[in-house]
Amino acid sequence: MLVSTYILAVLNMTIFIVSFFMIMNKKGYVYQYKFECRYILTSIFLIFTIIMGLGFGTAYLQEILRMFLAIYLICKIFYKINTRKSIVSSVIYSLVYILVGGSIFWFVQISIIKVDYILETTLISSTIIFMTSIYFYNRLENIYKDKxxxxxxxxxxxxxxxxxxxxxxxxxxxxxxxxxxxxxxxxxxxxxxxxxxxxxxxxxxxxxxxxxxxxxxxxxxxxxxxxxxxxxxxxxNEKLDMQYKYYIMVKDSQEKMRQVYHDMNNHMENIKSLKNSSEDVNKYINNIEDEVKGTKNIYNTGNVLLDIILHEKSKVCMENNIDFNVGIDFRKCDFIEMIDISSIFSNLIDNAIEACNKIDDNIEKYITIKSTFIKGYYVVRCENSKTNKVIIKNSKIFTSKKDKFLHGIGIDSIKSSIKKYNGELKIKDSESKFIATIHIPVE
Known part of the structure; x- marks a missing residue:
């Protein structure tokens, strides 16, 4: 009797571990095994855990700890999952397995119908429940997400x-x-x-x-x-909407400035015709200067909205003595929506301007934003000088901003926009400069 009980306990622990591997496979995780010390030691511990077995109806503290540790090591060593997720997975899976097995065992114990093979019935029933759940895992996961x-x-x-x-x-x-x-x-x-x-x-x-x-x-x-x-x-969304409306509002005035800039030859001819009247010439020149003022930085990226964004940001840089260098070609990126153009480039440059404004006047302030097409990717690289300390943890940025909730909104906005196009944002930080690089696949 004791031998058969022990065999069933070993089978119970084996099903516990095997079921977890099957669930991880269903979830799309890739199993890894190497002949290294940590893999071998983990395997030995799993074999030891199986040999110790898992009882029915009761779960002692030592058994629970072995179950937690076994699942944690599987997640951490074999599937390279981070510590937090490994702990959560081990606790939830182990408790669910204990609860299902214990509930079946005690239901059979106190049921009106007399069952002779209680342990066997419990093991078979719990195995059927787990295998059925694993088989329909994807469908159950969708139900869970929706409901x-x-x-x-x-x-x-x-x-x-x-x-x-x-x-x-x-x-x-x-x-x-x-x-x-x-x-x-x-x-x-x-x-x-x-x-x-x-x-x-x-x-x-x-x-x-x-x-x-x-x-x-x-x-x-x-x-x-x-x-x-x-x-x-x-x-x-409110911030993006405001930015978008603002840039559309200034588009007309920008177009007028462009026209004046490109018609400069005509203005020169008009000035020559007025050369005998110095007063009229001076007045005409002053009118042109008023219209052309601020059109020094005219950009031609292939996208009107982006040109406006760069022009507006260049004026802010001039006011703050920031050297603003641009080299962007956007002609092959018609698939990117206007609101995402605003989100990506406005936030990139705004973050760079903010960092530059924290620099003392005796240190060079610069922002360099360039783009290129490399091996099927549109790559945007924005580099700026800085002195403030930046901490990067889990792809999140922590700076000296006091408002913890609103902090990182710009970065989150960029990530949200490029995610639509299967793009990614990479961040590199050093003592004197900050580099943000965006990769967006281009068909």
């Missing part, structure tokens, strides 16, 4: 109802126990059933309470995150 909040609420409600039922049943059993003690009315089978139910409460209650708390915390955190993302998105 996760409803599932959280349904599971939380169900678990709370079970807890209420357990409490009511326990209260009724206490009354029956009083009858047994006072009236000496002992029924062996009834006592046996009551002890089984008490054991069920003892073994399943902690997991039920733990899971219901996780669900409630998950709902709370997801609500906060969703609301924060919504506010952030609204702020980004």
């Amino acid at each position: 996760k909040y409803y599932l959280y609420i349904a599971l939380t409600t169900l678990i709370n109802l079970l807890i209420i039922l357990f409490i009511n049943k326990s209260f009724a059993d206490i009354g029956d126990l009083y009858e047994m003690v006072v009236k000496n009315n002992v029924d062996f089978y009834y006592v046996s059933d009551m002890l089984k139910f008490s054991a069920t409460i003892k073994e399943t209650f902690p997991y039920l309470l733990f899971i219901v708390n996780i669900l409630l915390i998950s709902i709370f955190l997801n609500s906060i995150k969703s609301e924060k993302e919504k506010v952030k998105s609204e702020f980004v």
Whole structure:
């Protein structure tokens, strides 16, 4: 009997580990194994964990710790997943496996229908549940993504109802126990059933309470995150909308300036015809100067909106004594929408201007933004001088800005825009300069 129980416990732990590998495969993770010390030691620990087995109905602390550690090492070593995600995966998967197995075991124990092979029934039932879930994993994942909040609420409600039922049943059993003690009315089978139910409460209650708390915390955190993302998105869209409207508004005046600039030869002829009247000549020249003022930096990138953006930013750079160097060819990028052009280039240059404005006047201030086409990619490189300290962590930038919530909005806006075109943003920082490089695939 003990030998068969041990064999079933080993099978139970084997299914626990194998099922996790199958889930990771379904999720698209690539398994890696090398003949290195860490891989070999992890394999030895997994074999040891399987040999120790996993019991039914009860889960001792040592077993739970071995389960957590086994899944954590699989994630960390074999699948190269980061520490935080590995811990979360190990805790959630292990608890779910324990809860499913324990629930089946105690349901069979206290069921009206008498089952002779309780351990075998539990193992087969839990295996069927997990294998079915793995087979339909993609479909279940889609349901979870679409209805996760409803599932959280349904599971939380169900678990709370079970807890209420357990409490009511326990209260009724206490009354029956009083009858047994006072009236000496002992029924062996009834006592046996009551002890089984008490054991069920003892073994399943902690997991039920733990899971219901996780669900409630998950709902709370997801609500906060969703609301924060919504506010952030609204702020980004509002900013982009304002920028876009502004650039469209100045387009007409810019076109007029361009016309004056290109018609300079005609103006020269008119001046020559007025050479005998110095007063008229001076007046005419002054009028031209007023119209041409500010048209020093005329850009021809192949996109009108981008030309306007560069022109406006160049004026800001002139006012702040920043050397602004531009070399952009945008002629093959018609697929990029106007609002994304505004988002990408306005935020790139705004961030660079902000960094330059923190530099002392005795240090050179410069911004160089250039683009080129390399091996099917449109590459934009923006470099600027700086002195402020920048910390880059997990592709996020942390600077000296006091407003932690609004900080990084510009970078997030750039990432949001280039993500539409399967592009990526790379950031490089040194003591005296900051470089942001954008790669967007071009057909």
